[in-house]
Amino acid sequence: MPALSLSQASRIVDLALEKGRAINCMPLTVAVLDAGGHLLALKREDGSGILRPQIAQAKAWGVLGMGLGGRVLAERALAAPAFFAALGDISGGRIAPVPGGVLVRDENNDVVGAIGISGDKSEVDEICAVFAVESVGLKADAG
Amino acid sequence: MPALSLSQASRIVDLALEKGRAINCMPLTVAVLDAGGHLLALKREDGSGILRPQIAQAKAWGVLGMGLGGRVLAERALAAPAFFAALGDISGGRIAPVPGGVLVRDENNDVVGAIGISGDKSEVDEICAVFAVESVGLKADAG
Amino acid sequence: MPALSLSQASRIVDLALEKGRAINCMPLTVAVLDAGGHLLALKREDGSGILRPQIAQAKAWGVLGMGLGGRVLAERALAAPAFFAALGDISGGRIAPVPGGVLVRDENNDVVGAIGISGDKSEVDEICAVFAVESVGLKADAG
Amino acid sequence: MPALSLSQASRIVDLALEKGRAINCMPLTVAVLDAGGHLLALKREDGSGILRPQIAQAKAWGVLGMGLGGRVLAERALAAPAFFAALGDISGGRIAPVPGGVLVRDENNDVVGAIGISGDKSEVDEICAVFAVESVGLKADAG
Numbered sequence: 296m297p298a299l300s301l302s303q304a305s306r307i308v309d310l311a312l313e314k315g316r317a318i319n320c321m322p323l324t325v326a327v328l329d330a331g332g333h334l335l336a337l338k339r340e341d342g343s344g345i346l347r348p349q350i351a352q353a354k355a356w357g358v359l360g361m362g363l364g365g366r367v368l369a370e371r372a373l374a375a376p377a378f379f380a381a382l383g384d385i386s387g388g389r390i391a392p393v394p395g396g397v398l399v400r401d402e403n404n405d406v407v408g409a410i411g412i413s414g415d416k417s418e419v420d421e422i423c424a425v426f427a428v429e430s431v432g433l434k435a436d437a438g
Numbered sequence: 439m440p441a442l443s444l445s446q447a448s449r450i451v452d453l454a455l456e457k458g459r460a461i462n463c464m465p466l467t468v469a470v471l472d473a474g475g476h477l478l479a480l481k482r483e484d485g486s487g488i489l490r491p492q493i494a495q496a497k498a499w500g501v502l503g504m505g506l507g508g509r510v511l512a513e514r515a516l517a518a519p520a521f522f523a524a525l526g527d528i529s530g531g532r533i534a535p536v537p538g539g540v541l542v543r544d545e546n547n548d549v550v551g552a553i554g555i556s557g558d559k560s561e562v563d564e565i566c567a568v569f570a571v572e573s574v575g576l577k578a579d580a581g
Numbered sequence: 582m583p584a585l586s587l588s589q590a591s592r593i594v595d596l597a598l599e600k601g602r603a604i605n606c607m608p609l610t611v612a613v614l615d616a617g618g619h620l621l622a623l624k625r626e627d628g629s630g631i632l633r634p635q636i637a638q639a640k641a642w643g644v645l646g647m648g649l650g651g652r653v654l655a656e657r658a659l660a661a662p663a664f665f666a667a668l669g670d671i672s673g674g675r676i677a678p679v680p681g682g683v684l685v686r687d688e689n690n691d692v693v694g695a696i697g698i699s700g701d702k703s704e705v706d707e708i709c710a711v712f713a714v715e716s717v718g719l720k721a722d723a724g
Numbered sequence: 725m726p727a728l729s730l731s732q733a734s735r736i737v738d739l740a741l742e743k744g745r746a747i748n749c750m751p752l753t754v755a756v757l758d759a760g761g762h763l764l765a766l767k768r769e770d771g772s773g774i775l776r777p778q779i780a781q782a783k784a785w786g787v788l789g790m791g792l793g794g795r796v797l798a799e800r801a802l803a804a805p806a807f808f809a810a811l812g813d814i815s816g817g818r819i820a821p822v823p824g825g826v827l828v829r830d831e832n833n834d835v836v837g838a839i840g841i842s843g844d845k846s847e848v849d850e851i852c853a854v855f856a857v858e859s860v861g862l863k864a865d866a867g
Contacts, residue, residue, distance in 0.1 A: 346789030388813030474760015503632030527674030
């Protein structure tokens with residue numbers, strides 16, 4: 296099954312928010328994109344900043360764009376800042392190279408989508424993202 | 439309570455999709471924005487086109503930007519095409535002047551957000567939007 | 582005296598808003614730019630839509646950009662829609678070719694700035710703009 | 725009253741400029757935005773540079789976008805330059821991560837808007853911003 300359904304995407308968003316509440320996160324925004332980088336489902340919690348929808352989507356889009364989890368993107372951005380500055384322009388501002396962007400893979404290891412979370416520290420955002428993806432029986436590739 | 443909560447926004451999105459299924463709509467994308475034009479919740483049904491998230495958001499953003507429902511915006515765009523072409527540029531492509539963008543007002547008639555739906559004919563999108571807003575006890579201003 | 586001072590610009594903004602209240606306008610946004618097209622003063626009344634600051638500035642910027650009042654720009658946009666669509670792109674979305682953008686000229690007829698108003702019908706916006714400019718002893722060139 | 729009124733925003737702008745004159749600041753530009761990041765009032769003093777309106781607005785928009793004062797944003801930008809370069813692109817150039825952007829909070833600690841000042845050293849800009857917000861009885865959150 297190659298495509299992520301809205302039903303799965305919605306479930307992932309809700310599970311990520313539940314996890315965030317369970318571990319007392321700051322107000323989160325969670326976005327799930329399909330493999331083509333197009334938004335399937337997004338929720339922004341009360342009090343989550345007005346740029347968070349763009350950041351969450353850019354975390355998810357960036358991992359799809361490069362085919363690498365946000366953790367790896369963050370390392371590469373540190374090692375090659377000029378290239379990642381260029382990627383920001385090349386992508387039209389759709390890449391956020393930090394943890395919290397996670398590839399969603401199926402049982403064949405094929406990429407079926409991505410999740411991006413913004414609101415707390417990047418490492419905490421990532422915990423919620425990984426939890427939600429694995430809870431629906433898919434693989435979370437954080438990089 | 440002046441602000442639209444995520445809980446309300448999510449409920450509006452789900453009700454709009456339920457309505458869409460009940461009346462056999464084409465696959466829909468539904469976006470709910472706060473009064474400042476920032477995304478609170480969005481869902482895109484399986485088979486809904488990859489530009490639909492942007493269109494749904496632009497329907498909702500446009501009614502907030504102008505303070506007028508999508509039905510009125512559509513009439514004005516017909517009467518003043520050059521101005522609306524300019525508005526597209528001025529807003530950075532965030533206005534879709536067609537039915538299906540609906541202002542959400544509270545009991546004091548204050549604008550607390552907007553809903554935009556894209557996927558079926560604009561008039562049908564609007565039916566789902568109005569239904570969802572009214573079902574949660576808020577006022578739908580379609581223009 | 583070639584430049585418009587902040588003191589004059591602020592006075593123009595306040596007079597335009599006073600006029601708007603006196604003739605029961607919809608909530609207005611008023612912007613005054615210097616001759617270089619850069620913002621000097623802006624006020625947005627409570628209830629004036631979130632795109633109004635951009636529209637008011639685009640009305641003022643457009644008249645400076647073309648050296649013609651908004652009334653003339655509106656006529657030309659009607660006669661040459663493709664050219665004005667191109668102007669929207671060329672200017673990066675900084676032109677709104679409608680009444681309500683008014684050049685501010687000094688006693689030598691030199692352009693010292695521009696005012697743009699958005700919120701009511703364009704013709705009504707223009708009345709407030711012309712009134713405010715003339716009230717501080719400058720010339721209003723509405724086109 | 726959750727929203728910042730134009731009356732409050734105008735008073736904050738004028739107080740910030742008065743403070744600037746009292747402590748002999750360079751010519752300042754002061755912008756006040758509502759909680760959704762939309763301009764309410766702006767004044768640019770004679771001699772304040774032509775980019776200052778954009779910088780002042782970006783200081784204010786950035787603190788709203790991230791929900792953090794400019795002082796904190798400046799520290800984080802220093803620690804994570806690649807991420808903040810990405811944020812510049814993601815936000816469409818609407819973030820200036822330096823002191824002088826200050827969140828405006830009400831008595832419940834809710835964010836009701838933001839002020840951004842540009843023209844002097846960032847730390848001096850911030851002094852004027854904090855003074856103005858506190859002078860109208862609101863809370864200034866500089867980070």
